[in-house]
Each structure stands twice: as C-alpha cells, then as structure tokens.
Amino acid sequence: MNIEGDIRYSIRTSPRAKHVRLRVSPHEGLVVVVPQGYDRCQVPDIVRGRLPWIRKALEKMPSVDPDKAMLPETLFLQSIGEEWAVFCENSPGKQKFLTEKPGRIIEIYSFSDDHSASCDFLHAWVKRKAAIELLPMLDAAAERYGFTFNRGTIRFQKTRWGSCSARGTISLNMKLLFLPPELVEYIMLHELCHTVHMNHSQYFWTLVERHMPDYRGRDRAIKNAFRHVPPFLL
Template sequence: MSALSFRGNSSGIAYTVKVSRRARHARLKMSPEEGLTVVLPVGFDPKRVSALVESKMEWIMKVQGNFDKHRAAEPAQAETALPEAIELAGVGESWRVEYRYDPLRPGIFIRELDGNVLDLSGGVDNRAWCFEALEQWLKHRAKLKLGSQLTRLAAINGFKISGVSVKKQKSRWGSCSSRGNINLNLKLIFLPPELVRYIMIHELCHTLHMDHSARYWEAVARYDPDYAVHDREMKHAWRFVPAWFSSNR
C-alpha cells in the first residue's frame, strides 16, 4: 500500500480508502476488525469511490450481517481480559496488578508498589487506556532489566557493544548492527531465562561474525553449549507471550 489512505462515508457506511501500487482494479475488502476498505489502483479518481461503494451495498450489508451474527455468538472470546498478574519469567519477576477507579484522575496513573504490586488508578473502566499504560510500563521495565542483563553478559564475556535498545517487534527477537548496537524484542521479558540468555548470546556473537557461518556457531557454542536446543525452542517461543499482550496490541 502507498501512504495515501483516508476515511470516507457513503449511505452511513464508513470505510478506509487505500491506494495500492500493486492493485490493477478497484476492490472492496471487509474484515471484522477494520470494517470496509476500498483498495484503489494508482490514478483511480477518488470521486468515483462513493458510487463504487453504493453499487456494492448489498454485498457489504450481507458480509456485515455475518460479522454481527458471529460476534453475537461468542461475546466472551471477542474481548481479552485485563491481566490480574503479570509473569516476567525472563527477568525472574512476578507482579500482581490492581485497578482502582478514580473519576477525579484524568487518564491512567501507574505505580510500582512494595511487594511487586502494580497499581493502576484513574479511568480504569477504559480498557484501551489500561492496555496502553501496561504496555508503557512493560517497555520501561524491559529496558531496565533486559538492558542491564545484556550489558552484564557482554562485560563478563568480554564482548564490546556500543548500545542496547529494547522495542516491541512483531517478528524478530533481536538484531545486531554492524556498529555493535543490539536491539532486543520487548517480548523476550516473557520467555524462560535460558532462551533470553540464548538470544543475547546469539546477538553478542554477531559482534564477532555478522553472518551465520560455521565460525559464528562455534563462537555461540562456547558461550551456550545447548544453543542448538535453544535455537529450536525459539521457533515456538511466541506461545510464552500472554494473550492480553499479543492480541490487544
């Protein structure tokens, strides 16, 4: 898709318009999450979109009706509950989460209390705000704890790195730049410690060899003799990320 994307509305139906370089013809897409999307080829006159949507109204209403029926049939699964506890296996921490409604506080206020209690107060009836606040807190926690673990592991084993960053990423657990900057996926904080250590060793060894050559794996084996087992386990490691974190964000 190109950058051009806008919202439109005809006959009370809201939709998103996207211009795609790969599209040959205008087409309509419906999804339960995003509703109606109109995909246009480059050069399609945006003034014609409204007529296009009108001409497909029967199909749109039928698909929308199916989504509504489906949603009504399983209301429980549509919403992920807010967590009451958060296990951060990767850094050996376990937190209890408390939600306190306070109409006088705008937004969400989040505090770490003694005894590993995470206290959210304010508009906690707004689920989206709560998820947002928890994610911000996790980012902060992961930077602090995973960052210091990596720095320590590097120092103990004599690796030279120039920086560490922790980000939420979809498909990569870590990466290492040619300048020795290591990036870790925030979701590592949910994984068993031996897998977190393996990913750290994996990236640290890229400061020695930027490839996955035999020499590279020899280096990894020196710091993690079980690396082959760990590498295999990483293929299924997404299951350690809790549903409230992976499905809501």
C-alpha cells in the same frame, strides 16, 4: 489459547503453585495454573474432568467485552523470577495513571470504558521494566563472554527477539522479560556473536557453540517461546 469442547483456556506456570489450579476470571476466562516443571500434556484431561464446574463458574461470571479479556491479572516475568499482580481501578478523578505498590502490585487507574488506555499503560510499564532489567543483563553477558557492543536498546518487536546492527547496536525485544532465563541468555549471546559475524554462517554458529555448547536446544525452544508472552502484547 487452548480449547477443550466449547471452553477456551490458557495455561500459566507459577513458581508458587504446588498443585494444578483452575481459575476463572472475567478478564481472562479460564486459566489453568500449573507448578513449574509440570507436564502440560496432562492439562486437557484435567480440564475435561472439571467441565461441569468450569461451565457453572463461567456462567456466574459477569460478561466482559472480548477486548477486555486481553488485560492480564498477573504478569510473570520469568527472566527475573518476578510475578506482578495487575489491578485496574476505575479512576475517581479525571486522571489516568499507573502506579507500583509494595508487594509487586501494579495498579492502573483508568475508566471502565477506556480499556486501550489501560493496555497502553501496562505496555509502557513492561518496556520500562525491560530497560531496567535486561540492559544490565546484556552488559554483564558481554563482559562474561568477552564481547563489546556499541549500545543496547529495548524495542517492541512483533516476531524477532533481538537484532544487531552493523554499528553494533543490539536491540532486545521487551517481551524477553517473559522468557525463562536460559533463553534470554541465549538471545543475548546470539546477538553478541553478531557483533563479530553479521550473518548466520558456519563461522557464526561455531562462535555461538564455543560459548554455549548446548545452544541448539535453546535455539529450538525459542521458536515456541511466544507462548510465554501475555496476549495483550502479541
């Protein structure tokens, strides 16, 4: 979350955006949508220049519970280049459920006062999607780099992107879905190298470097990568 004056906002990269767009919504407040590769340093100036418009737009917005600001309107899964729109509908019946619609749309039917149920549905969807997308990527990476591992699992982890157990089980954080492909690739290789060296010794890093000579930049980038993850999953 960024702050300009009294305005909080988030920045999102969209592969479809051609220009910088400001969007105000009841769920997310102000979102600055920028094209891929855009220099984010320019965003504070843009926000400052549009403050009168932003204030007016925010005033017109129906007020929402701060909790509800957490549910995103879009999920951008950078790892696979998919953007999904999220709609929450008030369930007419007694059922609560999540459904996928053509055109990468997620619809959650719930009750307006049951925000946490909607979050839980979306959380579970991300975890299922991570298993579908990331585990085959891990298999392919193992084959490409010439490693073997016992099995892969998807977990919800607060601070780690992945781990590798002594028995060769590689756990991947479901939040990897939101990261750029080159960082996902790095995490997968990193964990695969742990099947050979269960530590961060010089031998380990030499092995990583042999397969990925530019790993240092990626290792640095991974330290800030949680900014790609939507707040409801943090």
